[in-house]
Amino acid sequence: MPATLWSVRTGRDRLDSQTRAALIAAAKVTFSRLGYARTTVADITERADVSRATFYVYFASKDDVFRVLTEQLKDAFLEAQEAHGADPDNQVAVAAASVTHFVDVYARNLAFITVLEHQALTDEQLRAMWQGVRERLLKRMTRFVRQLVADGVAHPVAPPDMVATAASGMAVRFAPLIAASPADRPQIMRYLVRLYLQMLGIEPGPQAEETS
Amino acid sequence: MPATLWSVRTGRDRLDSQTRAALIAAAKVTFSRLGYARTTVADITERADVSRATFYVYFASKDDVFRVLTEQLKDAFLEAQEAHGADPDNQVAVAAASVTHFVDVYARNLAFITVLEHQALTDEQLRAMWQGVRERLLKRMTRFVRQLVADGVAHPVAPPDMVATAASGMAVRFAPLIAASPADRPQIMRYLVRLYLQMLGIEPGPQAEETS
Amino acid sequence: MPATLWSVRTGRDRLDSQTRAALIAAAKVTFSRLGYARTTVADITERADVSRATFYVYFASKDDVFRVLTEQLKDAFLEAQEAHGADPDNQVAVAAASVTHFVDVYARNLAFITVLEHQALTDEQLRAMWQGVRERLLKRMTRFVRQLVADGVAHPVAPPDMVATAASGMAVRFAPLIAASPADRPQIMRYLVRLYLQMLGIEPGPQAEETS
Amino acid sequence: MPATLWSVRTGRDRLDSQTRAALIAAAKVTFSRLGYARTTVADITERADVSRATFYVYFASKDDVFRVLTEQLKDAFLEAQEAHGADPDNQVAVAAASVTHFVDVYARNLAFITVLEHQALTDEQLRAMWQGVRERLLKRMTRFVRQLVADGVAHPVAPPDMVATAASGMAVRFAPLIAASPADRPQIMRYLVRLYLQMLGIEPGPQAEETS
DNA sequence: AATGAATGAGGCTTCATTCAT
DNA sequence: GATGAATGAAGCCTCATTCAT
Numbered sequence A, B, C, D: 001m002p003a004t005l006w007s008v009r010t011g012r013d014r015l016d017s018q019t020r021a022a023l024i025a026a027a028k029v030t031f032s033r034l035g036y037a038r039t040t041v042a043d044i045t046e047r048a049d050v051s052r053a054t055f056y057v058y059f060a061s062k063d064d065v066f067r068v069l070t071e072q073l074k075d076a077f078l079e080a081q082e083a084h085g086a087d088p089d090n091q092v093a094v095a096a097a098s099v100t101h102f103v104d105v106y107a108r109n110l111a112f113i114t115v116l117e118h119q120a121l122t123d124e125q126l127r128a129m130w131q132g133v134r135e136r137l138l139k140r141m142t143r144f145v146r147q148l149v150a151d152g153v154a155h156p157v158a159p160p161d162m163v164a165t166a167a168s169g170m171a172v173r174f175a176p177l178i179a180a181s182p183a184d185r186p187q188i189m190r191y192l193v194r195l196y197l198q199m200l201g202i203e204p205g206p207q208a209e210e211t212s
Numbered sequence E: 001a002a003t004g005a006a007t008g009a010g011g012c013t014t015c016a017t018t019c020a021t
Numbered sequence F: 001g002a003t004g005a006a007t008g009a010a011g012c013c014t015c016a017t018t019c020a021t
Helices: A018-038 A041-048 A052-058 A062-080 A091-108 A110-120 A124-150 A160-180 A182-200 A206-210 B018-038 B041-048 B052-058 B062-080 B091-108 B110-120 B124-150 B160-180 B182-200 B206-210 C018-038 C041-048 C052-058 C062-080 C091-108 C110-120 C124-150 C160-180 C182-200 C206-210 D018-038 D041-048 D052-058 D062-080 D091-108 D110-120 D124-150 D160-180 D182-200 D206-210
Strands: none
Touching: A018 A041, A018 A052, A018 A062, A018 A110, A018 B018, A041 A052, A041 A062, A062 A091, A062 A110, A062 A124, A091 A110, A091 A124, A091 A160, A091 A182, A110 A124, A110 A160, A110 B110, A124 A160, A160 A182, A160 B160, A160 B182, A182 B160, A182 B182, B018 B041, B018 B052, B018 B062, B018 B110, B041 B052, B062 B091, B062 B110, B062 B124, B091 B110, B091 B124, B091 B160, B091 B182, B110 B124, B110 B160, B124 B160, B160 B182, C018 C041, C018 C052, C018 C062, C018 C110, C018 D018, C041 C052, C041 C062, C062 C091, C062 C110, C062 C124, C091 C110, C091 C124, C091 C160, C091 C182, C110 C124, C110 C160, C110 D110, C124 C160, C160 C182, C160 D160, C160 D182, C182 D160, C182 D182, D018 D041, D018 D052, D018 D062, D018 D110, D041 D052, D041 D062, D062 D091, D062 D110, D062 D124, D091 D110, D091 D124, D091 D160, D091 D182, D110 D124, D110 D160, D124 D160, D160 D182
16 A cells, blocks of 8 residues: 555544545545435445445445535635635735636536535535535625725625625626536636626726736 | 326316325425435325325326426426516616516525426436526526617626626525525615626616616 | 224224234244344244335334334233232232243243343343333232231241242243243142242142142 | 364463453453444454454454353353352252352353353354253252252252252342342342252251351 | 454345235 | 335445455
C-alpha cells in the first residue's frame, strides 16, 4: 500500500485510505445517477471495485456515506464563498467572482444536490445542514448588497435580502446550462454577471467583464 | 393520460370515483412528505382509508399514481401560464401576472417538485416530461421578452433566453418564501415583480404594482 | 379457511389464524431444537410451510414470536399452579398435585426453557418476565409451606422459602428424567413426591401416593 | 485438549502466553454476559486489548475458545468433587463439603453454565461432554448415598439415584442465591446442608454444622 | 507474535404486487 | 368495487475468518 509511503501514519489512517476515497467517489457518482434509494451498497462497491463488506469497514451505513458526501459539498460551497482571485478592492469584481464560483460548484454537483434536497425532505439533520449552508450563503450575499448600497454603488429595487434571494435563484438556474455545455461557460457566465449587476442596480462598467 | 380515451367502461367511470380521488390526494401528500421511495403503498392507502389491495383497483402501480400526479402538476403549470385576469393590453401587467401565477403553483407544490426532480434522475419518461414543461414555460417567457424588446418596452442586458432563465430562477427561489409565510405573499410578490421588471430593463411604472 | 366457520370473526382474526398457529408451533419446535440464534426465520416458515414474508404478516420479528412463546410458557406455568383435580381439603394431595403439574409443564418445555434462560441473559424484559414467573411460583410454594407448618402438618429443617427453593430445584431436576422416559413417569413422580414430603418433614401417609 | 499433547513447539508454549490467558478470561466474561451468539470475536479481543486477528493466533475459532472454557469448567467441577478439607472418616462432613464445593463452583459459573447448556442443544460434542460431567457427579453421589444406606447412616425414602438427582437439583437452585448475596453464603449453605441431610434421612447431628 | 485490511456467507426485514373471495 | 392473505424479490448489514506484512 503506497499509503504507508506518503501519508504519515496516524490515528486518522482510516480516513486517508485509498479504498475509502474510492468508495466516496463511487458513492458520489452513484447517488448522483440513481438517487439515494435506488443506489445500493452493491452499486457503490462494484464501482469502487471492492467487496460489499468492505464498505462497512469504512462507513457505518449507506446513510453514513451520504452524510460524508453532504459535508464535502457543504465545504465546497463555503469555500467557494471566499471569492479567491478577485481584486478585493474592486467590489464589482468580487461580486462577480463570488457568483461565478457558486455557479461552478453548483454545476459540478447538480444531480447530487437534487438528491440531497430529496433526502432533506425526510431527514431532519440533513435538512438543517443544507438549510444552514443556504442561509450562510444568503446572509453573506445580503451583507454584500447592503454594503454596496451603503457605498452608493448599487441601487436595487428591493431590500438586500430579496435581492440576494433573487440573485441566488438566478445563479442556480444557470448552473444546468453550464453543466450541459461547458464550452459555453465563459459566455454564459458573462451574461449571468451582467444580469446580476443589473439586478443590483449597478451600471456595468468594463471591469465586470473580467471575471474568471 | 390515454385512460380517458379507451376506458369508457360505465357511465360513472373509475376515473371519477371518490376512492380514486382520495388515493390521489393521499398519494400527493405522502410523496411530498416522504419522497418517492419512502412512501409505501400502505402509507397511501392508510391515509385514504382503504385497504392496500384497493390501490390496485385504480392504479397499476406505485409508479402509476406518481405519473398521474405529475400530469396534474404539469397541467397546473401550463394553466398558470395563461395569466388569467390581467389586462391583455398591458404587457407589464401580463408579465407580472404570469410570474405571480407561476410562483403560486410552485409554492403549492414545492415538496412534490423536489420529489419529482429526484425521480426524473432515473426515470427517462419523467425527465422528458418535466423538462418539456420547463422548456415550454421558458420558451413562452423568452418569446414574451423578445416581444417586449421589439416593442421597445424592455432593454435587457442579455439575450431573451438568458433573461427568461434568470427570471424563472428568481421565481423558483421566491416560492419557498411564500410557502413559508403566506401572509407576506403580497409584499414578497411585489418585490419579485419589481426585480423581474428591473431585470427586463423596464422602468417600473405605477401599473406594475397592481398585480394580484 | 375453516376459520370463518368456527371462529366468530372479530378484530382478533389475525390472532386466530391457522397460519399464525402453524408459525407458533413451528417456532417453538425450532427454537427448542436450535436455540434462538441458530434458528432462522426461514427454518420456521419452512416448517410451517409458508413463505418467509408470511412470517412478517403475523409477527414483527423473530424476537416477537419468541416473546409470544414465552408468554405462552408463562401462562402454562401459572395455570399449572392451580393444582386442578386434587381434593382441596387434603393438603398433602394438593402439594403433590402442584409439584406434579409443575414438573409436567417443565418436562414438556425443557429445551425451550433452556433457550429462554439463555436469552434472558441479554434481554432485560425477558429476564424480568421469567424471574417474575419463578418468583410467583416460589412465593406460592413458600406460602403453602408456611401454612403446613402452622397447621402442624410439616416440620421442615429450614425456613419456608429455603424449603420452597430446594423443592423447586428437585422438581426441575426430575423433569429431564420424565421427558427422557415418559413411561416411567408414574414411578418417578411417586419418588419425587416422597422426597418432597420428606423435605417438608411430613410423614408420608398413604394419601400421598394417590397423585395424578 | 489434544493441543497439550502434540503442540510442544518451544519451551514457553502458546498455551502459557499472557495474551492467551487474557483472551480466555475475556471470552469467559463476554460469553457469560452476552451468550454465545451475541458474543463477537471483536468483543473478546477488545476486552483483551488485542486486535481481532490476534485471536486466531491462539484459537482456531470462536467455537474453539468456547470449548476450552468448557473444559476448564469441567475440571473445576471434577475437582470440587474431591471434597478437600473434610475429615474423610466423618461421612456426613464429607457429604456436606461435597455439596458445598459443588454449589460454589456452580455459583461462580452460573451464567456460563446457562450459555453452555444452550450451546449443548446444538452441539453434540458439547452435549456429550456436559452430560458426562453431570453423570459423573451424579454417579458419585449415588454411590455415596448407597454407602450411607449400607452403613445404616441414611434412610432415604427413594432409591439412591433418585435421592442424588433430587439433591443435585436442590444444590443447583441454591447457587443463584449465593451468587446474588455472597454475604449470606454461610447461612444459606447451612440450610442447604440441613435439607440435604434431611433428604438423605440422616438425623442432623452437630457435626453437620461444621462445614466450610 | 501481532495486526490492518478485506471479504464470503448468511440472516433479517421490507414491500410492491397478486389473487381468490 | 373492495379486501385479507400470501409471497417473490431485493437490499442492508454483521461477522467469523483469512492473509500479507
